[in-house]
Amino acid sequence: MLKFNLLKNMKKVNYLFVLGLFIGVGIFSFGSIKSALAETCVDTTNICDLTILNTNTTIDPRNPYTITARVSCSSPRKIGFQIRSYSSCFTSFYQPSSNSSDGWYSLTGTQTYQIPVNLSNCASQSGITLYIDAAQCDHQNSGSCACTYNPEKRFASDTRSLTLNFQQAQPCTINSFTANPSSISYNSSTNLSWSTSNCNSCTAYASPYNSYWTGSQSTSGNKTVYNLTLNTTFTLSCSGSNGSDTKSVMVNVGSAPDCRITSFYANPNSLTGSGNSNLNWSTSNCNSCTASAQPSFGGWTGNVNVNGSKSVYLTQTTSFTLCCQGQGSNNYDSKTITVNVNDLPTLNVSCSASPNPAQINQTVTFTANVSGGISPYSYSWSGTVSGNSSAVSKTFNSAGTYTAYLTVYDNASQSKSTSCSVTVNGIPVIRYACNTSTWQCYQSSTGQYTSLSACQADCQYVPPPQIRYACNTNTWQCYQSSSGSYTSLSACQADCQYIPPPVTRYACNTSTWQCYQSSTGQYTSLSACQADCVQPVVRYACNTSTWQCYQSSTGQYTSLSACQNDCVQPVVRYACNTSTWQCYQSSTGQYTSLTSCQTNCQQPLNCQITNFTANPNPISSGDNTILNWNSSNCSYCNASASPSNTYWIGSKAINGSTIVYNLTQVTTFNLTCYGQNNTDTKSLTVNLSQNPSLNVSCWASPNPVQINQNVTFYSSVSNGSGNYYYYWSGAASGNAASYYRSFSSNGTYWAYLTVTDSWGRTGSASCSVYVEGQNYNYPTLDFWADKYSLIKGESTYLRWTSSNTNYCTASNGWSGSRLTNGYELVSPTSQTTYTLTCYGNNGSVTKSLTIYVSEGQNIGLTKLGRNLTNGDRSYEKTIRLADGEVAEFYLAVSAINSDLTNVVIKDILPQSLTYMNGTTKINGVVQPDTIASTGLSLGNISRGTSKIITFQALSSAPGYYLSQTNTAEVTANGQNKVTDTATIVFGMVLGAATVKTGPEDSLLMILLISFGLTSALFYYFTYNPKGKLVFNIIQESIRNYHFERTRQKLLKRK
Secondary structure: OHHHHHHHHHHHHHHHHHHHHHHHHHHHHHHHHHHHHHHOOOEOOOOOEEEEOOOOOEEOOOOOEEEEEEEEEEEEEEEEEEEEOOOOOOEEEEOOOOOOOOOOEEEEEEEEEEEEEOOHHHOOOOEEEEEEEEEEEEHHHOOOOOOOOOOOOOEOEEEEEEEEEEOOOOOOEEEEEEEEOOEEOOOEEEEEEEEEEOOOEEEEEEEOOOOOOOEEEOOOEEEEEEEEOOOEEEEEEEEEOOEEEEEEEEEEEOOOOOOEEEEEEEEOOEEEOOEEEEEEEEEEOOOEEEEEEEOOOOOOOEEEOOOEEEEEEEOOOEEEEEEEEOOOOOOEEEEEEEEEEEOOOOEEEEEEEEOOOEEOOOEEEEEEEEEEOOOOOEEEEEEOOOEOOOEEEEEOOOOEEEEEEEEEEOOOOOEEEEEEEEEEEOOOOOOEEEEOOOOEEEEOOOOOEOOHHHHHHHOOOOOOOOOOEEEEOOOOEEEEOOOOOEOOHHHHHHHOOOOOOOOOOEEEEOOOOEEEEOOOOOEOOHHHHHHHOOOOOOOEEEEOOOOEEEEOOOOOEOOHHHHHHHOOOOOOOEEEEOOOOEEEEOOOOOEOOHHHHHHHOOOOOOOEEEEEEEEOOOEEOOEEEEEEEEEEOOOEEEEEEEOOOOOOOEEEOOOEEEEEEEEOOOEEEEEEEEOOOOEEEEEEEEOEEOOOOOEEEEEEEOOOEEOOOOEEEEEEEEOOOOOOEEEEEEOOOEOOOOEEEOOOOOEEEEEEEEEEOOOOOEEEEEEEEEEEOOOOOOOEEEEEEOOOEEEOOOOEEEEEEEEOOOEEEEEEOOOEEEOOOEEEEEOOOOOEEEEEEEEEOOEEEEEEEEEEEEOOOOEEEEEEEEEOOOOOOOOEOEEEEOOOOEEEEEEEEEEOOOOEEEEEEEEEOOOOEEEOOOOOEEOOEEOOOOOOOOOEEEEEEOOOOEEEEEEEEEEOOOOOOOEEEEEEEEEOOOOOOEEEEEEEEEOOOOOOOOOOOOOOOOHHHHHHHHHHHHHHHHHHHHHOHHHHHHHHHHHHHHHHHHHHHHHHHHHHHO
């Protein structure tokens, strides 16, 4: 076996050596050809003159520095610059932007150049002397031999020196970071203040996540954080040219205030027969409310606003219940009110005729007599009379008996009919009456006398006895007195007056409707005048014949619009008979059309609980579970538990979910739902499992790193509950989930992490990073976004940090120059990719990210991911993983056009990914581990808002599948299912580096390059797990190729 492995490895070495030899020869040949072509372009004449203009020579080498050079050439020359020193820490070549076809800058005359240099590698020295060469190339040689750069052999130079003294950089330090106050009441604010020294940039983050404290911050300042509802740790991490510093502060938040229903009443709370009642309610410190009624009532069920009013039409006595929930599962209040519907009083109707009997041509009045029922009443006369008032009159010109028929309607649509008759005699009787002015008798059809003699006997003037009056001067009242001096009361009253002193009187100006003083005014006080001196209001009444509004001093409406709103001809209404389930006409019916009545007048189906589950189940003692339930054809539900549980008791909505907190014993939960025809009950038991331990791991990325290159220590936690609290020590520090820094010397550095969850369980881990001795100062770039999925019209911040770079440029979805560290607000209207490229002295680095915009369908879903093990900062559609690496998935669910209810998201992972317990979060809050199995409930999502879900998974060997698709799906009540996918690619990503060569004519260099490449490839393909995977894939491809060729040959022979 040993021999076999040795032969196998030798064979591998042979293959790799040949490959390395070809690469080495290629590099050598390219350099030799390039050198030979350049050799013929030498021109040492016409040396240009060079002047260095810099005056500031005491600098910080960690900051960018610019050399100002002025060049004067007497004839056309192509210009380039080399800046060098006798110290190995620095060398640079600068070529101005081209203004000729061969890529060089052609100069005649004088030109000033700004030459950027990076001296950060020389920071350990006290200073440096730079030698600046202005390299020139003969302009005439731009034909057959293009200018190339080799200042030692091929160009004449005018050299100048510049001596720089270095300042000693001070470390970046956070001097103070405080929260004032550090203990606050629920949903209030605190002010964060901080100051730093020698720091260039700061980044903020909080646990749990807080939108007011995230992303880039100034190096000193203060910021108010609003609406805090949870204990929160705020962290500030700052970095400068000489290191970084991190500080955290904890803000303790008081408990949520009690949810209270401050008022819940019905107006009116008593009805007769049927009618409308207005339900009014208001609450304080409540987040949601649920309505139910007994007996069930379709207009009062399900979720309602926390404050509001609602009109209900009732035909029977009904109890209305309002249950409201505040922050926290045990923070709720419930109230019930009853609206009584009383029976209608009986309507009694009769009528009479007067006079009765009557004579021919004598006026007869028919009068309606009504009691009971609900006023006002309406009248309908028929038969011998007609009309719509309570009394009608008529004369008859012939004798006989005449009958009138009367139907009366009350305001509750009750009606009753009756009749009455009058007898008219044929021979008219002459009647007499007495004229009390002339005291003479005269004929009158209504006279009280049937004979003239009887009338004359009574129609006599009898003078009254003489009455006299006197004045009481004490009371100033007249009284009868036989000796009084006045023969009439009026004469007495005219004289018997108390004459008071003159008073101020007031009158009303009916033009201005203002009161003014007037000796003849009718008011003795200003207040009495002002009370009456009010401009009259134009009033309106409704003509119920034409259904038009008209002005009337006694009208019940003070505005024409109010009158017109009510003055509408009544329509035919329909009601549902709940015994026969047939529709019939009714003036109080709730339906205005027969079709709408028939649509709703259906015998109700049986109430059924269609779903009642607990997730997770079983759970650890002290953990939480979520009860989810759905029902159909039910009006309301009641909850109970054995043993009793305060989170599952009393009235419940017909559909919903409830979190049961801190469950410490096996519990059976019962749910009973009520419908019009029946009730349904279901029970489930939540069992307890052994309390799992807290799994903690950490890693550093990138690893290994160079001196002064930033490295991030990441953490991963599973099997915990609630929020996680982090403590780093050793090479890392702070209380955040990750920590980044750089190292100024080589070696292996260890970081130690301890994590505690909300229930006090802890776990620890350690990880290391290897810092290589040589620092090549290659440029690095982190590029990420606050949100990767937006609803159309929303915005997000793009953020980036880079190192070893001088400037950056934006492309694709944006453009122009950018700082090397910064952020920018973008508002894309469709899916947009943003690319950022940063340039340094040793190359450039490019990163891109995509922002997805949801529109159109009501549910928006975006699925993305990133490789946490590699330290990826941004989320993408394609995630590249190797065996044993951790992926984090990002899911954004949005309600675009309307509210979403009962939203559930599910993400079934492929076999090569294993879900990591305790990693699922919604907007930064830890959730149950159900997203990759039965699905995770998101509750309700309001229109125009989103919820962000993240979770982690561990990759394992993918088998034969190097690319797999991961699909997430979202469902909600009344909505079609929506899905989105991300692609997981297994394997590795190969990069390229620039290799600088030395002597160009040495065969030894070819052998060294070939040997070095062979050794590196041999080690990679033999001992590195990723390299083994790639080598096995290559071997498998070769075997498949040979197998296919053999199969084709066999087929041809057949």
